[in-house]
Amino acid sequence: MIQGFNPRTGEPAGKPLAETTDAEVDAAVVAAAAALPAWAGSAGEERARALEAVADALDARAGELVPLADEETALGETRLTGEVARTTGQLRLFAGVLRDGGYAGAVASPPGGGMAEIRRINHPVGPVAVFAASNFPFAFSVAGGDTASALAAGCPVVVKAHEGHPGTSVLTAQIVTGALAGAGAPAGTFGLVHGFEAGIRLLTRPAIGAAGFTGSTRAGLELARLCAEREVPIPFYGELGAVNPVVVLPGAASGQGAEIASGYAGSLTLGAGQFCTNPGLLFVPEDAAALPGAVADAVGASSGAPMLSERIYKGYEASLAEIEAHPAVTAVAAGTTGEGPWGATPRLFSASLAEFAADIPVLSRERFGPAGLMISYPSAGDLIPVLARLGGNLVGSVHGDAGSAADLAAARQVVAVFERTVGRIVWNGWPTGVAVNEAQHHGGPWPATTVPAYTSVGSAAIRRWLIPVAYQGVPAELRPGPLAD
Amino acid sequence: MIQGFNPRTGEPAGKPLAETTDAEVDAAVVAAAAALPAWAGSAGEERARALEAVADALDARAGELVPLADEETALGETRLTGEVARTTGQLRLFAGVLRDGGYAGAVASPPGGGMAEIRRINHPVGPVAVFAASNFPFAFSVAGGDTASALAAGCPVVVKAHEGHPGTSVLTAQIVTGALAGAGAPAGTFGLVHGFEAGIRLLTRPAIGAAGFTGSTRAGLELARLCAEREVPIPFYGELGAVNPVVVLPGAASGQGAEIASGYAGSLTLGAGQFCTNPGLLFVPEDAAALPGAVADAVGASSGAPMLSERIYKGYEASLAEIEAHPAVTAVAAGTTGEGPWGATPRLFSASLAEFAADIPVLSRERFGPAGLMISYPSAGDLIPVLARLGGNLVGSVHGDAGSAADLAAARQVVAVFERTVGRIVWNGWPTGVAVNEAQHHGGPWPATTVPAYTSVGSAAIRRWLIPVAYQGVPAELRPGPLAD
Numbered sequence: 023m024i025q026g027f028n029p030r031t032g033e034p035a036g037k038p039l040a041e042t043t044d045a046e047v048d049a050a051v052v053a054a055a056a057a058l059p060a061w062a063g064s065a066g067e068e069r070a071r072a073l074e075a076v077a078d079a080l081d082a083r084a085g086e087l088v089p090l091a092d093e094e095t096a097l098g099e100t101r102l103t104g105e106v107a108r109t110t111g112q113l114r115l116f117a118g119v120l121r122d123g124g125y126a127g128a129v130a131s132p133p134g135g136g137m138a139e140i141r142r143i144n145h146p147v148g149p150v151a152v153f154a155a156s157n158f159p160f161a162f163s164v165a166g167g168d169t170a171s172a173l174a175a176g177c178p179v180v181v182k183a184h185e186g187h188p189g190t191s192v193l194t195a196q197i198v199t200g201a202l203a204g205a206g207a208p209a210g211t212f213g214l215v216h217g218f219e220a221g222i223r224l225l226t227r228p229a230i231g232a233a234g235f236t237g238s239t240r241a242g243l244e245l246a247r248l249c250a251e252r253e254v255p256i257p258f259y260g261e262l263g264a265v266n267p268v269v270v271l272p273g274a275a276s277g278q279g280a281e282i283a284s285g286y287a288g289s290l291t292l293g294a295g296q297f298c299t300n301p302g303l304l305f306v307p308e309d310a311a312a313l314p315g316a317v318a319d320a321v322g323a324s325s326g327a328p329m330l331s332e333r334i335y336k337g338y339e340a341s342l343a344e345i346e347a348h349p350a351v352t353a354v355a356a357g358t359t360g361e362g363p364w365g366a367t368p369r370l371f372s373a374s375l376a377e378f379a380a381d382i383p384v385l386s387r388e389r390f391g392p393a394g395l396m397i398s399y400p401s402a403g404d405l406i407p408v409l410a411r412l413g414g415n416l417v418g419s420v421h422g423d424a425g426s427a428a429d430l431a432a433a434r435q436v437v438a439v440f441e442r443t444v445g446r447i448v449w450n451g452w453p454t455g456v457a458v459n460e461a462q463h464h465g466g467p468w469p470a471t472t473v474p475a476y477t478s479v480g481s482a483a484i485r486r487w488l489i490p491v492a493y494q495g496v497p498a499e500l501r502p503g504p505l506a507d
Numbered sequence: 508m509i510q511g512f513n514p515r516t517g518e519p520a521g522k523p524l525a526e527t528t529d530a531e532v533d534a535a536v537v538a539a540a541a542a543l544p545a546w547a548g549s550a551g552e553e554r555a556r557a558l559e560a561v562a563d564a565l566d567a568r569a570g571e572l573v574p575l576a577d578e579e580t581a582l583g584e585t586r587l588t589g590e591v592a593r594t595t596g597q598l599r600l601f602a603g604v605l606r607d608g609g610y611a612g613a614v615a616s617p618p619g620g621g622m623a624e625i626r627r628i629n630h631p632v633g634p635v636a637v638f639a640a641s642n643f644p645f646a647f648s649v650a651g652g653d654t655a656s657a658l659a660a661g662c663p664v665v666v667k668a669h670e671g672h673p674g675t676s677v678l679t680a681q682i683v684t685g686a687l688a689g690a691g692a693p694a695g696t697f698g699l700v701h702g703f704e705a706g707i708r709l710l711t712r713p714a715i716g717a718a719g720f721t722g723s724t725r726a727g728l729e730l731a732r733l734c735a736e737r738e739v740p741i742p743f744y745g746e747l748g749a750v751n752p753v754v755v756l757p758g759a760a761s762g763q764g765a766e767i768a769s770g771y772a773g774s775l776t777l778g779a780g781q782f783c784t785n786p787g788l789l790f791v792p793e794d795a796a797a798l799p800g801a802v803a804d805a806v807g808a809s810s811g812a813p814m815l816s817e818r819i820y821k822g823y824e825a826s827l828a829e830i831e832a833h834p835a836v837t838a839v840a841a842g843t844t845g846e847g848p849w850g851a852t853p854r855l856f857s858a859s860l861a862e863f864a865a866d867i868p869v870l871s872r873e874r875f876g877p878a879g880l881m882i883s884y885p886s887a888g889d890l891i892p893v894l895a896r897l898g899g900n901l902v903g904s905v906h907g908d909a910g911s912a913a914d915l916a917a918a919r920q921v922v923a924v925f926e927r928t929v930g931r932i933v934w935n936g937w938p939t940g941v942a943v944n945e946a947q948h949h950g951g952p953w954p955a956t957t958v959p960a961y962t963s964v965g966s967a968a969i970r971r972w973l974i975p976v977a978y979q980g981v982p983a984e985l986r987p988g989p990l991a992d
Contacts, residue, residue: 059923129945129946130946131945134942134944135942136940137940137942138933138942140944140946140947141946142946142947142948142967145926145927147960148927254898254899254952255953255957257958257960430984430985437985440976441976442630442633445975445977446976447978447979448623448980449623449978449985450980451623455621455622457616459616459619459622459625460614460616461615461616461625461627461977462616463627463976463977465974467974468739468741475632475742475970477975482627485960488960489952489959489960490948490960490962491929491930491931491932491948492947492948494931494932494933494934495933496922497934500915500918500922502926
C-alpha cells in the first residue's frame with residue numbers, strides 16, 4: 023500500500039492507495055503503445071491544443087491541488103501555487119514549441135552526385151516512462167516537464183507516481199486524463215502507476231521507448247542500469263543529485279559580502295534545501311575577513327522547515343552525522359529547526375581548501391537538505407585545480423566584481439573549469455531557481471545527469487524524446503506532413 | 508604484432524607493426540587532454556582551415572594512399588580513389604559546418620520573471636576515442652567521418668586503427684598529424700594507437716569524453732558495455748550491423764522486375780557485400796512470377812571478390828553454413844567466387860514469409876558478405892506484422908509503382924513500420940551508397956546503432972561530440988566568443 027503523510031505532523035494524509043499490479047502496469051503500457059500511432063501522427067497544432075487544455079484544467083483546479091499537495095509535502099501554499107503556475111506554464115511553453123515547429127528538425131538535401139534527394143525529420147521515440155520526483159509535486163511530477171515535453175514530442179506517457187504525494191498524483195492524473203480526452207487525444211496517451219515494483223516493471227516493458235527520471239543519484243543509477251540491461255536498451259534521461267559549487271572571488275567577498283551571506287543562506291535553506299540545485303559547497307577567499315562570519319550569522323539566523331518525508335529527514339540526519347564526524351570539518355552555525363517530526367535544521371560547516379582536497383569524495387557528497395560546507399581557499403591558483411576535480415554538477419556559480427581586473431581574471435579560470443564540469447554557470451546569483459525558457463540547460467556532466475547532452479527543463483527538453491528518420495527519394499505523398507511540401 | 512595481409516594472395520602486406528603499449532596509449536590520451544583547451548577554444552575558422560589542410564594533404568598523397576590500401580584491402584583502385592575523395596569531401600563538409608556556425612547552437616533567452624538572461628552554447632565533450640572500421644580504410648577509418656566530425660567539434664581525437672589496414676592507417680595518420688601541425692593545431696590534437704588491448708585501454712582512460720565506433724555488433728556491444736561500466740560512463744556512438752530489409756511491392760515487381768533484379772544483385776555484391784548497408788533481406792510478392800527467377804539469375808551471374816581478411820571470410824563461410832543448414836531455407840543461386848584464398852561467393856537463399864516469421868532471430872541475422880535471403884509474402888497485410896518484428900536497421904527500402912494506388916497504400920504501411928524501425932527509408936533505390944550531406948541520417952534503432960538519436964554520416968554527425976552549457980547573467984567578457992556579442 024502507498025500512504026501519504028503530513029510532514030508537519032507525521033500523521034497519514036489521505037487514504038492508503040493500492041500499488042499498481044503487474045497486469046495493470048502492462049495494460050497501461052499496452053494502451054500507450056496502442057495510442058502511439060495516432061498521437062505521434064497527430065498534427066503539432068492538435069497536440070498544442072491538448073497541452074493547453076491540460077494547462078487550463080490544472081489551473082482551474084489549483085484551488086484543490088495546492089491544499090492537497092501542501093498536506094502531503096508541507097511546501098507551503100505560496101510555493102505550491104507558484105509551482106502549479108510553473109507547471110501549466112511549461113505545458114503552454116511546449117504548445118508554443120509545437121507551433122514553432124523547429125523541434126521537428128525538418129531539413130532537405132537536394133539530389134547530387136548520383137544520389138537521390140534526402141529529407142530528414144524527427145519522430146517520437148515511442149511510449150515514455152516518467153519517474154516523478156518528491157520535491158516538486160507538480161513541476162517534476164505527474165504533469166511536470168518530462169510529461170509535458172514527451173507528450174509534445176508525440177510520445178504517450180506512463181508516469182510512475184512518487185510515493186511522497188500519492189493523493190496529489192491521483193488528482194493531477196485525473197485532471198490530465200480528462201483534459202486530454204476532452205481535447206481528442208487517443209485513450210492510453212497518458213497513464214499513471216504507483217509503487218516501486220510497478221516502476222521497475224514499467225521501465226522494463228519492451229514497448230517503452232525511453233525514460234525520464236528526477237531523483238536521487240542512487241535510485242537513478244540503478245534505473246539507468248536496468249535500462250542498459252534491457253534486451254533492447256533504451257535511453258534513460260536521469261537528472262540526479264548535485265552539490266553545485268559556488269565560488270566567491272576576493273573582489274565580491276569584500277564589496278558584496280553582506281548580500282552574498284544573506285543570498286547564500288536563502289538559497290541553501292529554500293524548500294528546506296531539498297533541491298538538486300542546492301548550493302552545497304561555498305568557496306570563499308581565505309583573507310575575506312568578514313565573509314565567513316557573515317555567512318555563519320545568516321545561516322544561524324535562518325529557519326528550517328518540515329522535510330518531505332521521514333526517509334529524506336533520516337537521510338539528512340545521517341548525512342549531517344557523517345560530516346560532523348569528519349576530522350577536517352568544523353561545525354560553524356545552525357539555524358532554527360523546522361516544525362514537525364521531520365523538521366530540518368539549517369547547518370553550516372567549514373574546512374580549508376587543503377582539507378577539502380584531501381577527501382573530495384566524501385566532502386563533495388550531496389546532503390539533501392539545508393547543509394552547506396564553506397571552504398576557504400588561499401588563492402584562485404590554489405582553488406582552480408581542486409575545483410576541476412569535482413564531479414559533474416548541474417550548476418556552478420561565481421560571484422565577482424566585474425569592475426575588478428583580478429576578479430575577472432580569476433573568473434575566467436573558474437568559468438573555464440565550470441564549462442567542463444557543470445551544465446549552467448551563474449554569475450552573481452544562486453543556483454536555485456531554474457528559468458523555464460529556450461536557452462535553459464538543466465543538465466550537466468555525469469553524475470549530475472546520465473545523458474549530459476540533454477536538458478530536463480526548458481524548450482530543448484523535447485529533444486530527449488525525438489529520433490530522426492531520413493527519407494531518400496520518397497514521394498511527397500508517403501512523407502510525413504511537415505516534409506510533404 | 509599487427510600484420511596486414513594482401514587479400515588477393517593471403518600473403519603479408521608490409522612489415523609487422525608493434526602494438527601500442529599501455530604507456531604509449533596513456534601518453535596519447537594525456538597529449539589529447541593537454542590539447543583540449545587550445546583546440547576547443549580555437550575559432551571555428553581556425554579548425555575549418557585545419558580540416559581543409561588535412562583534406563588537401565590527403566588528396567595530394569592519394570597516389571600513395573590508394574595503392575597501399577588496395578594491397579591491404581583488395582577493394583580496388585576505383586573504389587578506393589572514390590573513398591579518398593569522399594573522405595576529403597567529409598573533412599571539407601565539416602569546414603563548411605564550422606563556418607556556418609549553427610552547430611554551436613547559440614541561443615539566448617531574455618531576462619524575465621525575476622530571472623537573469625540565459626545564453627546557451629555547445630562545447631566539445633572532450634577528447635574522443637575513434638575505433639576505425641575494416642571495410643572503409645579511409646571514410647570510416649583514421650581520417651574518416653568520426654575523426655572529421657570530432658575534430659570539427661573541437662575535440663582532440665585518438666584513433667584506434669583497424670588491424671586490417673595498418674600501413675594505410677600509419678600513412679594516413681602521418682599525413683593528418685603533419686597537416687594539423689602545419690595548420691597550427693596544438694600537439695596532441697590527433698593520435699593513433701594499434702592493437703586490441705590498446706583500444707580497450709584507450710576507451711577506459713578517464714580523460715576520454717566519448718567514443719565513436721563502426722564495426723560488428725558483437726564488438727560494438729562489448730565496447731558499449733565497457734563505456735557504461737567506467738567510473739564515469741561516457742557516450743558510445745556505435746554504428747553496428749544491419750540486414751536492411753528491402754520490400755518489393757506488387758506493382759514494382761511486375762513493372763520494374765528486371766531493374767530490381769539487377770539492382771538488387773549489384774547492391775548485394777558491392778564491395779563483396781561488406782557494408783553495414785548491405786540489403787540482406789528481400790521481400791517479394793508471392794505472385795510475382797518472374798521476379799524470383801530474375802533475382803536468382805542476377806545473383807547467379809554476379810561475381811564475388813576477395814574479402815577483407817581471413818577472419819571476415821571465415822565468418823561469412825560460417826554464416827553461410829548456418830543458413831544452408833536451416834530447414835526452412837532453400838539455396839537458389841550462387842555467383843562466381845572471388846579471387847584469392849578469401850574470395851567471397853555471392854549467394855541467394857529463399858524462404859516463405861511464414862517460414863521466416865517462425866525463426867526471425869536466426870533468419871534476420873546479418874551475414875557480413877554477399878548473401879541475400881529472398882522472402883516471398885502472400886500480401887502486404889501478411890507482411891506488415893512480420894516486418895514490424897525485425898530489430899533496428901540502418902536502412903529500409905521499398906520498391907513501388909507510384910502510379911499504382913495499391914502499391915501506394917501498401918507503401919504507406921511499410922513506411923509506417925520503417926519509421927519506427929530504421930534510420931533511413933529509401934524509395935525505389937538501394938541501401939548501399941550513403942550520401943554525405945546535411946539531411947543524411949546514418950543511424951537507426953538499436954542494435955543498428957547504440958544511440959539511435961545520432962548519425963555517423965553527414966553534417967549532423969558533429970552533434971555527437973557537443974554538450975550544451977548555459978550562462979546565466981554572465982558578463983560578455985566571460986562568455987565564449989559566439990555568445991559574446
